[in-house]
Amino acid sequence: MAAWNSYLDAHKAPFLDDLKALLRIPSISAIPEHAEDVAAAAEFTAARARAAGLENVVIMPTGGHPVVYADWLHAPGKPTVLIYGHFDVQPVDPLALWETPPFEPTIRDGRMYARGVSDMKAGVLTGIAAVEAMLKTSGALPLNVKYFLEGQEEIGSPQIPAFLAANKARFACDLVISADSGQFDETTPALLLGARGSCGFQIDVVGANSDLHSGLYGGAVTNPLHALVQALASCRGADGRVLVPGFYDEVLPLSAEDRAMIAHVPFDEAEYRAELGVDALWGEVGYTPIERAWARPTLEINGMWGGFQGAGGKTVLPNEAHAKITCRLVPDQDPTVIVDRVIAHIGRNLPPGVRATFDRRGGGAFPYLIPADHPANQVAAEILREIYGKEPVHVRTGGTVPVMTMFKTILGADTLSFAFGLNDERYHAPNEFMRMANIERGPAAYCMLIERLAAKGVR
Amino acid sequence: MAAWNSYLDAHKAPFLDDLKALLRIPSISAIPEHAEDVAAAAEFTAARARAAGLENVVIMPTGGHPVVYADWLHAPGKPTVLIYGHFDVQPVDPLALWETPPFEPTIRDGRMYARGVSDMKAGVLTGIAAVEAMLKTSGALPLNVKYFLEGQEEIGSPQIPAFLAANKARFACDLVISADSGQFDETTPALLLGARGSCGFQIDVVGANSDLHSGLYGGAVTNPLHALVQALASCRGADGRVLVPGFYDEVLPLSAEDRAMIAHVPFDEAEYRAELGVDALWGEVGYTPIERAWARPTLEINGMWGGFQGAGGKTVLPNEAHAKITCRLVPDQDPTVIVDRVIAHIGRNLPPGVRATFDRRGGGAFPYLIPADHPANQVAAEILREIYGKEPVHVRTGGTVPVMTMFKTILGADTLSFAFGLNDERYHAPNEFMRMANIERGPAAYCMLIERLAAKGVR
Numbered sequence: 001m002a003a004w005n006s007y008l009d010a011h012k013a014p015f016l017d018d019l020k021a022l023l024r025i026p027s028i029s030a031i032p033e034h035a036e037d038v039a040a041a042a043e044f045t046a047a048r049a050r051a052a053g054l055e056n057v058v059i060m061p062t063g064g065h066p067v068v069y070a071d072w073l074h075a076p077g078k079p080t081v082l083i084y085g086h087f088d089v090q091p092v093d094p095l096a097l098w099e100t101p102p103f104e105p106t107i108r109d110g111r112m113y114a115r116g117v118s119d120m121k122a123g124v125l126t127g128i129a130a131v132e133a134m135l136k137t138s139g140a141l142p143l144n145v146k147y148f149l150e151g152q153e154e155i156g157s158p159q160i161p162a163f164l165a166a167n168k169a170r171f172a173c174d175l176v177i178s179a180d181s182g183q184f185d186e187t188t189p190a191l192l193l194g195a196r197g198s199c200g201f202q203i204d205v206v207g208a209n210s211d212l213h214s215g216l217y218g219g220a221v222t223n224p225l226h227a228l229v230q231a232l233a234s235c236r237g238a239d240g241r242v243l244v245p246g247f248y249d250e251v252l253p254l255s256a257e258d259r260a261m262i263a264h265v266p267f268d269e270a271e272y273r274a275e276l277g278v279d280a281l282w283g284e285v286g287y288t289p290i291e292r293a294w295a296r297p298t299l300e301i302n303g304m305w306g307g308f309q310g311a312g313g314k315t316v317l318p319n320e321a322h323a324k325i326t327c328r329l330v331p332d333q334d335p336t337v338i339v340d341r342v343i344a345h346i347g348r349n350l351p352p353g354v355r356a357t358f359d360r361r362g363g364g365a366f367p368y369l370i371p372a373d374h375p376a377n378q379v380a381a382e383i384l385r386e387i388y389g390k391e392p393v394h395v396r397t398g399g400t401v402p403v404m405t406m407f408k409t410i411l412g413a414d415t416l417s418f419a420f421g422l423n424d425e426r427y428h429a430p431n432e433f434m435r436m437a438n439i440e441r442g443p444a445a446y447c448m449l450i451e452r453l454a455a456k457g458v459r
Numbered sequence: 460m461a462a463w464n465s466y467l468d469a470h471k472a473p474f475l476d477d478l479k480a481l482l483r484i485p486s487i488s489a490i491p492e493h494a495e496d497v498a499a500a501a502e503f504t505a506a507r508a509r510a511a512g513l514e515n516v517v518i519m520p521t522g523g524h525p526v527v528y529a530d531w532l533h534a535p536g537k538p539t540v541l542i543y544g545h546f547d548v549q550p551v552d553p554l555a556l557w558e559t560p561p562f563e564p565t566i567r568d569g570r571m572y573a574r575g576v577s578d579m580k581a582g583v584l585t586g587i588a589a590v591e592a593m594l595k596t597s598g599a600l601p602l603n604v605k606y607f608l609e610g611q612e613e614i615g616s617p618q619i620p621a622f623l624a625a626n627k628a629r630f631a632c633d634l635v636i637s638a639d640s641g642q643f644d645e646t647t648p649a650l651l652l653g654a655r656g657s658c659g660f661q662i663d664v665v666g667a668n669s670d671l672h673s674g675l676y677g678g679a680v681t682n683p684l685h686a687l688v689q690a691l692a693s694c695r696g697a698d699g700r701v702l703v704p705g706f707y708d709e710v711l712p713l714s715a716e717d718r719a720m721i722a723h724v725p726f727d728e729a730e731y732r733a734e735l736g737v738d739a740l741w742g743e744v745g746y747t748p749i750e751r752a753w754a755r756p757t758l759e760i761n762g763m764w765g766g767f768q769g770a771g772g773k774t775v776l777p778n779e780a781h782a783k784i785t786c787r788l789v790p791d792q793d794p795t796v797i798v799d800r801v802i803a804h805i806g807r808n809l810p811p812g813v814r815a816t817f818d819r820r821g822g823g824a825f826p827y828l829i830p831a832d833h834p835a836n837q838v839a840a841e842i843l844r845e846i847y848g849k850e851p852v853h854v855r856t857g858g859t860v861p862v863m864t865m866f867k868t869i870l871g872a873d874t875l876s877f878a879f880g881l882n883d884e885r886y887h888a889p890n891e892f893m894r895m896a897n898i899e900r901g902p903a904a905y906c907m908l909i910e911r912l913a914a915k916g917v918r
Contacts, residue, residue, distance in 0.1 A: 196674060200772050209736030215655060215858030218787050219699075219757030220748040222741040226695060226760055233692030236685060238810070240678075277668030280811035282681040289679040298678030301685055302775050303766030308783060313659050313820045315785055316761050324767060326774055328677050351697070352739035361772045399674030399774075 003137035004447045008129070012440065015129050018048060019439070022087070022121050023105040023114040029065050029088035029155045038065045038151045041087040045124060045149055046070070052132035054147070060167070062159040065151030069170065072131065073144045079458040080144035081450070082173035082413065084403060085124040085180060086153035089116030090428045097430035111433040118434040119427030122442065123179030123419055124149055130446030142454030146173055153180070157402065164410050175376050175458040176407045177449070181417035182425075183438070184393050188266075189384035191377055192417035194294070194396035195404060199335035199364030200302070200326035203228065203346060207319045207354045211307075214317040222353030224321035225306045231356075232323060234349040235299055235342065240284040240292075242299045242327075244345040250332045252369075254287075254295055261372060261394045262290050294396035299327045299342065328398060335364025368404040368415070369396075375459060376416040379452045387445060414459065418449060462596035463906045467588070471899065474588050477507060478898070481546070481580045482564040482573040488524050488547035488614045497524045497610045500546040504583060504608055505529070511591035513606070519626070521618040524610030528629065531590065532603045538917040539603035540909070541632035541872065543862060544583040544639060545612035548575030549887045556889035570892040577893040578886030581901065582638030582878055583608055589905030601913030605632055612639070616861065623869050634835050634917040635866045636908070640876035641884075642897070643852050647725070648843035650836055651876035653753070653855035654863060658794035658823030659761075659785035662687065662805060666778045666813045670766075673776040681812030683780040684765045690815075691782060693808040694758055694801065699743040699751075701758045701786075703804040709791045711828075713746075713754055720831060720853045721749050753855035758786045758801065787857060794823025827863040827874070828855075834918060835875040838911045846904060873918070877908060 008015075027041035028034040042059050046068045050057045054070040065088060073080070092102040092115050100106040102115035112122075127147070134141055148171055150160055164171060184190035207224040208217075237243050254262075267290055273281060283292040292298070302325065307318030327338055343358050350356055370377065372394050384392040404415040420438040421427070467474075486500035487493040501518050505527045509516045513529040524547060532539070551561040551574050559565040561574035571581075586606070593600055607630055609619055623630060643649035666683040667676075696702050713721075726749055732740060742751040751757070761784065766777030786797055802817050809815055829836065831853045843851040863874040879897040880886070 198674065198774070200774075202772075207735075207737060212735070213858060214759045214761055214785060215657065215787055216856065217735075217752060218759045218785075218857060219742045219755055220740060220752035220857070221735060221737060222739075223759050225763050226691075229688050229691045229760065229763075230695070230697070232685075232688045236689070238689070240810075276671070276676075276680060278666060278680060278812050279814075280681075281679060282810050282812040283678045293676060293679035296678055300673045300677045300682055300776055301688065301766065302673055302773055303768050303777065304684050304688075304780070305764040305768045307760065307762030309762050309764045309781070313661075313783060313785065314761055315657070315659075317759055318762065321763070322768070324772060326673060326677075326772065328674055351699075351741050353737050353741040355738075397675065398677060398679070399672060 002447070004133035005444060007133040007137050008443050015125065015443070019122055019125050020105045022125065023117055024103055026103045027088050027116070027151065028091050029152050030091055035065070038088050042066045042068050042151055045087050048125065049128055049147060052128045053135035054128070054131065062163040064159040067151070067163060068147065068149040070147040071145060072135070072141055075141060075144050078143040078454055079174040080146060080172070081453065081458060082146045082148055082171055082176045082407070083127040084148050084176050084178045084407070084415070085120055085127065086150045087121060087124050088151045088154050089121070090119070090154050092430070094430060099431055107436065110436050112436060112439060113431060113433045115432050118421040118425035118432055120180050120421065122434055122439045123421070126442035127177070127179060127446055129443040130450065133443060134447055134450065142451055145450070146171060160403070161406055161410070164406060168410060171411060173411060173413050175453070176413050176415040178403065178415050178417050179419045181419040182421035182423060184395065186422065187388065188390055189388045189392040190395050191372070191380055191384070191392045192397065193372055193394050194369035195367065195401040196297070196398050197329035197333065197335055197365045197367035197405065198326055198400045199329065199339040200324065200361055201339055201343060202322065202324050202359040202361065203356055204359070205321040205350070205354050205356045209319065211319050212317040214315040217317050221317070222351050223317050224354050225318055227350050227354045228304070228306070228321040228323055230351060231346045231349040232301060235345065240282060242297065244299070244342050246341045247297065247338065250334065251297060252331045254291060258295065259291065262288070262294065265290060265393050265395060293398040295330055297328055297330050297333060299325065302326055329367045331367050331369045333367060335366060339364060365400045365402045366405040366409065368401060368408060370414045370416070374414060375457050376414065376453060379456050380416055380418055380449065383445060383448045383452065387441060418445070420445070461906065463592035464903060466592040466596050467902050467906070474584065474902070478581055478584050479564045481584065482576055483562055485562045486547050486575070486610065487550050488611050489550055494524070497547050501525045501527050501610055504546050507584065508587055508606060511587045512594035513587070513590065521611070521622040523618040526610070526622060527606065527608040529606040530604060531594070531600055534600060534603045537602040537913055538633040539605060539631070540912060540917060541605045541607055541630055541635045542586040543607050543635050543637045543874070544579055544586065545609045546580060546583050547610040547613050548580070549578070549613050551889070553889065558890055566895065569895050571895060571898060572890060572892045574891050577880040577884035577891055579639050579880065581893055581898045582880070585901035586636070586638060586905055588902040589909065592902060593906055593909065601910055604909070605630060619862070620865050620869070623865060627869055630870060632870060632872050634912070635870070635872050635874040637862070637874050637876050638878045640878040641880035641882060643854065645881065646847065647849055648847045648851040649854050650831070650839055650843070650851045651856065652831055652853050653828035654826065654860040655756070655857050656788035656792065656794055656824045656826035656864065657785055657859045658788065658798040659783065659820055660798055660802060661781065661783050661818040661820070662815055663818070664780045664809070664813050664815045668778065670778050671776040673774040676776050680776070681810050682776050683813050684777055686809050686813045687763070687765070687780040687782055689810060690805045690808040691760060694804065699741065701756065703758070703801050705800045706756065706797065709793065710756060711790045713750060717754065718750065721747065721753065724749060724852045724854060752857040754789055756787055756789050756792060758784065761785055788826045790826050790828045792826060794825060798823060824859045824861045825864040825868065827860060827867060829873045829875070833873060834916050835873065835912060838915050839875055839877055839908065842904060842907045842911065846900060877904070879904070
């Protein structure tokens, strides 16, 4: 048994106390009144990193909630890994639904209950505890480590891209390890390979200078709602494919291996349908539901409105119509390019007699994909196999994980997702919890990861 | 000069006093607090009819605002005309925009200002004054006359169809004469030939049992907004034609004569566009804007909504989408048949994974059309030609005039529209007025009409 392993065994209690202390800080990034709590969580995390033997620990201002940096860089010639996490948490409303107070960590039935335990304060401390165990027992690490611990993930990390770009040299690394992920189910480990990107805009269609009587004018002038319906319908075919010219031009086709990996993921379509309450799933022809959600791009109307929405009828020909659209993107689609193509297509498909304006919100996010056979994934898979006695499933998310793209774009580094939470642990909901077994398996797994990445390489 | 003409000349002042007295009654049918005022207007009108020499004057309950009936039926073997009008008025909000109080009739610059003067208390008294002049001077009328004066036109006459059906024999007639119409412009008379019918419904589309994250589910499940967009887009082609199978099956095509009459109507497209603030008019290919608005059916989205409508973005895949639709109909379309066809078509064009329900509001209204060469129109045209020194233009309205259809359906009688108001006289808006010249020309014109209809026939 490795020396770090004995150290971790001997320090279970103080490590759990550290976690409880961090969980008691209500570091809700979305609520301005909690800004000092987010700062306190940064202070606690920084102090914890210093106690672990990490160096150059600093709380860096971002213009918003701060970032904690720490490092240990005494393994010349060895790779550098950047451990990513966040110490901010979601709001707790509705408070009445919590069985025990959200910021009073409580252990019952083999689970710790507290806001932020699974998402992801246990993960933040896991990476620090692992390094402490190695430094305290051998005085050194087999590779170089840096930390990027932020306090604004739950509000979309608004200041982080600019902050990272401005501090590129400091965070330079060969691989990012993110603990902001999880396992597949109670007995199955997972490796997250990809996330979709996104881009979006609002379209506002205006016709006449006021609402018109649909009897007097209907048929003679363009109805902005019809114009918008026609233009939006032209974006997707009856076979679920997006009809915007060029939309799929840069899409990397799913390989036979990709499809086999996705098919390997346990998925019960009947159960999925029953959970959603729908009698059929539907989407792009030729792909399974998971392929469509994880690995194929889509164009979705998030909201649409215009004209009379009250009770009963009103014979109005409205003079405005509006819609909010987002596209989910897969490699190698570029959010700016795609939003341009969609907007151009909609513009070409509006009938005469209306004007459209487009509001592009933000710049969008690039999709992310790390190969399943990336050296870091191979190392992680080997460790997970040993811990769980089971092959990890290779998953993607249909959502967007901007940090993975950001690290790739700004630092040129891939992200290995390595974590032990579960989707059912109610992060973002009342009674968030994490299984004690998963809290406890983290630090040892991280020690194994550091050792083997040092031995086998990170890229 | 006819005896009635001298009588009208001699009684200008008292007739104007009568009109002012009726205008002082705030008979707003839409506001429950004014129900007694509507009743007072009925009393005034009934008393005025009695004073004119009309018989069997009675205020008839309808379940809502009352109807005033009166008759003179001493011309055996001669046709019977039913004179239609309404003594209720629109609300006056916003009151602050009125230059003089809405229920204090004021004459300035050759116009009388008051709520309801043009729409249509002057018209109500015109038909009574004309008959009074003839009865007081010759003791008889050349045909039989009945009156149907109602108090709920401005709220859509909810009790009137059932009331008329229940009193069919009393109101039996050969022709209806409606004063609820007007001339084309200050110097041009008009004859109203037709009105479009209507039918409508609300569609509610439901997908999953709650809103979903558009990243996690987008592409895998049906988006109800997309489903609705696709189904509604399938209802109208890029050429503006309605694509619902059978939609045009019963439509009477526009004859060359119809089109020539419409083309004869003074219409400045550039001015129309400028007024609406649109750079182009658009609609069913092959028809002019007026043809489309007056004489072709249409399908319009009156309102549509679903998903996120706030500021910024929200990556939601909504679980509901809604729209309100109305169709405007032309002869010989049947509102029930058309709404059935549209709903069936939409049902066939929804993708899998959503459920739709349809709420049919009311039964709809049939379209109406009276031939331009109907004997009554020929008589009216001759009179208008004499009064204005100009041919009347034959117009239709794209809106719905349910009473014309109702009289046709229940009484089997066509409606001649014969009136002198103008569209610019701000009915339904602050500072409603009517030109004194038009108020004064009404009674004599009605006397001419009664004489010539008696001589030349009404059907």
